[in-house]
Amino acid sequence: MAESQPGGIELQGVVKRFPQVTALDGISATIRAGQLTGLVGPDGAGKTTLMRLMAGLLRPDAGHITVAGADTVQQQHLIATGVGYMPQRFGLYEDLSVLENLSLYAQLRQLPAAEQKRTWERLLEFTRLAPFSKRLAGKLSGGMKQKLGLACALMGRPQVLLLDEPSVGVDPVSRQELWRMVGELTDSGMAVVWSTAYLDEAEQCRHVLLLNQGQLAFDGPPGALTGRLQGRSFRLPNPRGDRRHLLQRALDLPAVSDGVIQGHAVRLVAEADADLQPLQVLAASAGSQLEAVAPRFEDAFVSLLGGGPGGTSVIAELMEPVSLESDIAVACSNLTRRFGDFVATDDVSFEVRQGEIFGLLGPNGAGKSTTFKMLCGLLKPSTGQAQVVGLDLARAASEAKNRLGYMAQKFSLYGLLSVRQNLEFAAGVYGLTGACKQQRIDEMVDVFELRPLLDSAPDDLSLGYKQRLALACSLMHRPPVLFLDEPTSGVDPITRREFWTHINGLVRKGVTVMVTTHFMDEAEYCDRVALMYRSRLIALDTPDGLKREAAHHGDEELTMEEAFIRLIERADLSELPV
Amino acid sequence: MGARYTRIRAQVVKEMLSILRDPKSRFILLGPPLMQLFIFSFAMTLEVSNIDVALLNRDSGAASVEFIQQLEASDLVRRTHRVANEKELARLVDTQQVIAGIVIADNFSARVASGEGGELQVILDGRKANTSQITLGYLQTIAGNVSATIQSHGSRGASDPATVRHWFNPNLTYRWFVVPSLTGILVMLMALMVTALSIARERELGTFDQLLVSPCTPTEIIIAKTIPAFLVGLVLGCVMMAAAIFLFGVPFTGSLWLLLVCMMLFILSVVGIGLMISSVCSTQQQAILGIFAIVVPVVIMSGFATPIENMPRVLQWIAEAIPLKHFLIILQGSFLKSLPPQQVFANAWPLAVIALVTLTLATRMVRSKLQ
Numbered sequence: 001m002a003e004s005q006p007g008g009i010e011l012q013g014v015v016k017r018f019p020q021v022t023a024l025d026g027i028s029a030t031i032r033a034g035q036l037t038g039l040v041g042p043d044g045a046g047k048t049t050l051m052r053l054m055a056g057l058l059r060p061d062a063g064h065i066t067v068a069g070a071d072t073v074q075q076q077h078l079i080a081t082g083v084g085y086m087p088q089r090f091g092l093y094e095d096l097s098v099l100e101n102l103s104l105y106a107q108l109r110q111l112p113a114a115e116q117k118r119t120w121e122r123l124l125e126f127t128r129l130a131p132f133s134k135r136l137a138g139k140l141s142g143g144m145k146q147k148l149g150l151a152c153a154l155m156g157r158p159q160v161l162l163l164d165e166p167s168v169g170v171d172p173v174s175r176q177e178l179w180r181m182v183g184e185l186t187d188s189g190m191a192v193v194w195s196t197a198y199l200d201e202a203e204q205c206r207h208v209l210l211l212n213q214g215q216l217a218f219d220g221p222p223g224a225l226t227g228r229l230q231g232r233s234f235r236l237p238n239p240r241g242d243r244r245h246l247l248q249r250a251l252d253l254p255a256v257s258d259g260v261i262q263g264h265a266v267r268l269v270a271e272a273d274a275d276l277q278p279l280q281v282l283a284a285s286a287g288s289q290l291e292a293v294a295p296r297f298e299d300a301f302v303s304l305l306g307g308g309p310g311g312t313s314v315i316a317e318l319m320e321p322v323s324l325e326s327d328i329a330v331a332c333s334n335l336t337r338r339f340g341d342f343v344a345t346d347d348v349s350f351e352v353r354q355g356e357i358f359g360l361l362g363p364n365g366a367g368k369s370t371t372f373k374m375l376c377g378l379l380k381p382s383t384g385q386a387q388v389v390g391l392d393l394a395r396a397a398s399e400a401k402n403r404l405g406y407m408a409q410k411f412s413l414y415g416l417l418s419v420r421q422n423l424e425f426a427a428g429v430y431g432l433t434g435a436c437k438q439q440r441i442d443e444m445v446d447v448f449e450l451r452p453l454l455d456s457a458p459d460d461l462s463l464g465y466k467q468r469l470a471l472a473c474s475l476m477h478r479p480p481v482l483f484l485d486e487p488t489s490g491v492d493p494i495t496r497r498e499f500w501t502h503i504n505g506l507v508r509k510g511v512t513v514m515v516t517t518h519f520m521d522e523a524e525y526c527d528r529v530a531l532m533y534r535s536r537l538i539a540l541d542t543p544d545g546l547k548r549e550a551a552h553h554g555d556e557e558l559t560m561e562e563a564f565i566r567l568i569e570r571a572d573l574s575e576l577p578v
Numbered sequence: 579m580g581a582r583y584t585r586i587r588a589q590v591v592k593e594m595l596s597i598l599r600d601p602k603s604r605f606i607l608l609g610p611p612l613m614q615l616f617i618f619s620f621a622m623t624l625e626v627s628n629i630d631v632a633l634l635n636r637d638s639g640a641a642s643v644e645f646i647q648q649l650e651a652s653d654l655v656r657r658t659h660r661v662a663n664e665k666e667l668a669r670l671v672d673t674q675q676v677i678a679g680i681v682i683a684d685n686f687s688a689r690v691a692s693g694e695g696g697e698l699q700v701i702l703d704g705r706k707a708n709t710s711q712i713t714l715g716y717l718q719t720i721a722g723n724v725s726a727t728i729q730s731h732g733s734r735g736a737s738d739p740a741t742v743r744h745w746f747n748p749n750l751t752y753r754w755f756v757v758p759s760l761t762g763i764l765v766m767l768m769a770l771m772v773t774a775l776s777i778a779r780e781r782e783l784g785t786f787d788q789l790l791v792s793p794c795t796p797t798e799i800i801i802a803k804t805i806p807a808f809l810v811g812l813v814l815g816c817v818m819m820a821a822a823i824f825l826f827g828v829p830f831t832g833s834l835w836l837l838l839v840c841m842m843l844f845i846l847s848v849v850g851i852g853l854m855i856s857s858v859c860s861t862q863q864q865a866i867l868g869i870f871a872i873v874v875p876v877v878i879m880s881g882f883a884t885p886i887e888n889m890p891r892v893l894q895w896i897a898e899a900i901p902l903k904h905f906l907i908i909l910q911g912s913f914l915k916s917l918p919p920q921q922v923f924a925n926a927w928p929l930a931v932i933a934l935v936t937l938t939l940a941t942r943m944v945r946s947k948l949q
Contacts, residue, residue, distance in 0.1 A: 428588020
C-alpha cells in the first residue's frame with residue numbers, strides 16, 4: 001500500500017455521552033495512514049470509548065468518524081472489513097490452540113479457504129508464534145497472548161489497526177516484539193492506533209493524541225509536547241542519605257511539580273518559571289547538584305495534567321515506625337517449585353533487609369509469580385524455605401501471615417460489599433476487634449479520604465480510589481512487610497505517583513516492600529532488583545548496578561528497560577550449547 | 579482463640595453481605611425456589627385423566643351397562659370409541675388413538691350375576707407404559723365396583739401386564755408426595771448454588787488469594803463459608819415446609835424437631851459437596867457446570883421419581899452415599915406416615931457421616947491449593 005492512500009481516520013466533533021458521564025466531549029483530530037498514533041491519557045479519560053467508536057462498536061452522539069474512507073455509522077459494513085480491533089482483553093478462546101484460534105478468526109472474517117493457510121503461515125511467521133502453534137491459547141504467556149491477539153486482528157488485512165492497551169501485563173522483551181511488529185505494519189502503510197497508559201510508549205509514537213476528561217488536551221508529535229518542558233527537568237545524582245526522603249522534601253517545595261526516584265538518583269520537574277534557588281539549596285544539602293536533563297514525555301504529561309501529588313504520605317506519617325528483631329525481613333533459601341516435570345522456580349535464594357524495596361522482575365513465565373507466591377505463603381515450595389520476619393511460612397503460617405500485607409494487581413476488593421464493609425472485613429480477618437478496629441478503620445478512612453465514599457460499592461470508584469481502598473485494606477493490620485503483585489499495572493502516571501508516595505513513606509518508617517512489576521519505572525524505585533529468567537535468578541543488584549552490568553562499556557547510560565532486555569539476551573547466549 | 583473467632587466472624591459477615599446485600603440476589607434466594615415449588619408441584623403429577631378408550635361390547639346384560647356407565651362417567655375417560663370387532667380395536671390401539679381397548683365377553687353379565695365374577699379383557703398400549711399402567715389401575719377400580727376382574731394384555735412390548743402399581747387415591751395424593759420431596763430437592767439446589775459459587779467467585783475476583791495470605795486457615799475459611807449457606811438453606815427449607823403444610827395442605831404427621839435436625843445434617847452434607855465443587859473450579863461457569871453434573875444424577879438416583887429398589891445393585895450402593903436419598907425418606911415419612919424416631923435415626927446417621935466426609939474433604943481441597 002502506498003502512503004498516499006486515504007487509509008487514516010478522521011474525527012470530527014465526536015461526542016459520546018453515557019448516562020452518568022460525558023465520555024468524549026467534541027474530539028476532532030486526524031490519524032494518518034502509515035504512522036503510529038499513540039492515544040494516551042489517565043484512566044477514565046475516554047481512551048477505550050474512542051477506540052470503540054472508531055471500531056464502529058459504538059455510535060457517537062454527535063459528530064462523525066471516518067475510518068479508511070468509510071463513515072462508522074452510515075457505512076458500518078465497510079468498517080468491519082477495513083478495521084482490525086484488538087480490545088484490552090482480546091477474545092481468544094483459551095481452550096483452543098493457537099492455530100485453532102487463527103482458523104476460527106479466519107472463518108469469522110470469511111477468508112477464502114485457499115488463502116487461509118497462506119495467511120496463517122504469514123501471521124505465525126510475523127508474530128514468531130510458529131513454534132507454539134499447537135499450544136492452547138490459555139497456556140500462553142501474557143506477551144504471547146497479545147501477539148496472538150494481534151495476529152487475529154490482522155486476519156482480514158485491515159487498513160486501520162486499533163490496539164487498546166496492548167502492552168498491559170507484557171514484559172519488556174515481548175513489548176519490544178510488539179513494537180517491532182507494529183513498526184513493520186506502519187511501514188506497509190497501515191494506520192495504527194496504540195492506546196496506552198505507559199508514557200515511554202507514547203514517546204515512541206510518531207503522533208500523540210492526549211485525552212483528559214473527555215477532551216483532547218494535546219494533538220501532535222510527542223516531541224512538541226516534551227519541548228514545552230525544556231529546561232524544567234533535572235536530576236539529582238547520588239545524593240547522600242535517604243533519597244526517598246530527599247524526594248519527599250523536594251516534592252513539598254513549591255518550585256517542584258513532579259518527581260520520581262530513578263535508581264540512585266532523584267528526578268524532578270520544576271514548575272514553569274519557578275525560582276530554582278530552594279531546590280539548589282536542597283540538592284547541596286544532600287551533597288548533590290542539580291543536573292539538567294532532557295524532558296521526557298511523562299514529565300510533560302504530568303505537568304499538562306496539573307503536576308504530581310505532594311511528597312508526604314499521611315498514612316506513613318501516622319504509622320508507627322517498624323522495628324524488627326532481625327535485620328532480615330524476608331528470606332528464601334534454595335527455593336524450588338516443581339509443577340510435574342516443569343520447574344517454575346529453580347533454587348532461588350536471597351535476603352531482603354528491613355526497610356528495603358525489593359523488586360522481582362522477569363519476563364512473562366520466568367517464574368517470578370511462583371517465587372512471589374511462595375514468599376507470601378500462597379504456594380508451598382517443593383524444596384527450600386521461605387521466611388517472613390524470621391517465621392517459617394511452612395511451620396508458622398498464621399503468625400507469619402499476620403505480619404505481612406498483600407496487594408494484588410486486581411485489587412481484590414469485594415464488589416458486593418460497600419467500602420465500609422470491605423474495610424471492616426479486612427480488619428476482621430486480621431483479628432482486630434472493638435475500639436482498636438474502629439480506630440484503625442477511621443484512620444484509614446481519614447488518610448485515604450474515603451469518608452464520602454463509605455457507602456458506595458468499590459466497583460463504582462475510580463481506579464485511583466480503588467487502589468487507595470485496596471492499600472488501606474492491606475495496611476489495616478500495620479504489617480512490617482508489604483507484598484505488592486504488579487500493583488500499578490495499567491494505572492495512569494498520576495495515580496501511580498500517588499501510590500509510590502505512600503510506599504516511599506512507608507519504607508521510611510521501616511516497612512519492607514516486595515514488589516513484582518513489568519513496569520521499568522517502578523523498578524527504579526527499588527533498592528535492589530532480582531531479575532528472574534527461565535526459573536532462575538540471573539541477576540541481583542541495585543537498579544544502577546544492573547544498568548552498569550548490562551552496559552557494554554563503562555560510560556554507556558542505559559535505561560532500566562534496555563538493561564533488562566540485554567541481561568535476558570545475555571542469559572540466552574550463555575545457555576547456548578557449546 | 580479470640581483472634582480465630584474474630585476472623586471467622588468477619589468472614590461470615592462478609593459472606594452474608596455478599597449474599598444478602600443486593601435486593602436482587604435476596605430475591606433470587608427465595609423467589610425462584612418458591613415459584614418452582616408451586617409450578618413443579620402442579621406440573622409433576624402422575625395422574626392420568628382425559629384418555630380415550632376403545633370398547634368392544636359383546637354382552638348386553640346389566641353388569642356391562644353398569645360398567646360402561648361408570649366408565650363414561652369417570653374423570654378418567656374423555657371418549658369411548660365403540661367398535662364392532664377386535665380388528666378395529668387393534669387398529670385404534672396401534673394408531674395410538676386410544677390408550678386401551680376393553681373387550682367385554684358375551685357371558686360377562688351372566689358371570690357377574692352368578693357370583694363367579696365377570697372378566698374383562700384389557701389391551702394396553704405398552705409404548706406408554708406408565709400411563710397405561712395407571713389406566714389399568716383405574717379400570718380395575720371401576721371393574722371392582724361391578725364385581726369383575728380384569729385380564730390385561732399389553733401390546734407392543736408392554737412389560738408384565740399383571741404388575742399393578744401402588745394404588746393411590748386420585749388427585750391430591752400426588753401433590754402430597756411431590757411437595758415434600760420438592761422441598762428437599764430445592765433446598766439442596768440452593769445450598770449447592772450458594773456454596774459452589776462462593777469460592778469460585780472469589781477466585782475470579784482475586785479475593786481468594788487475599789484470603790489465603792491472611793492468617794485465616796483453610797478450616798476457618800470452610801467454616802465461614804458453611805455457616806451462611808447453612809442458614810440460607812435452613813430458612814428456605816422452613817419457608818417451603820410451611821408452604822407445604824399451610825398452602826398445599828399436606829398433612830404433617832411426624833416430629834417437626836427431628837425433621838429440623840435432619841434437615842440441618844442434610845444441608846451440611848450438601849454444603850460440603852458444594853464447597854468441594856467450588857474448590858476445584860476456577861470460574862463460576864465451571865462451578866455451575868459442576869452443580870449440574872451433580873444435581874441431575876443425584877435427583878434421579880434419590881428415589882424421587884423411581885424406586886431405588888428397582889435399580890441395579892451397584893447403583894443402589896451408590897445411592898446410599900446420596901444425602902438426598904436419605905433425606906427424602908425422612909421428609910416423606912415425616913409428612914405422610916409419621917415415621918417413628920428409630921427409622922428417622924436410621925436415615926439420619928448416614929447424613930451425618932456424609933456431612934463429615936464432604937466437609938473434611940472440602941477443607942483438604944482448599945488446603946491442597948496452598949501446596
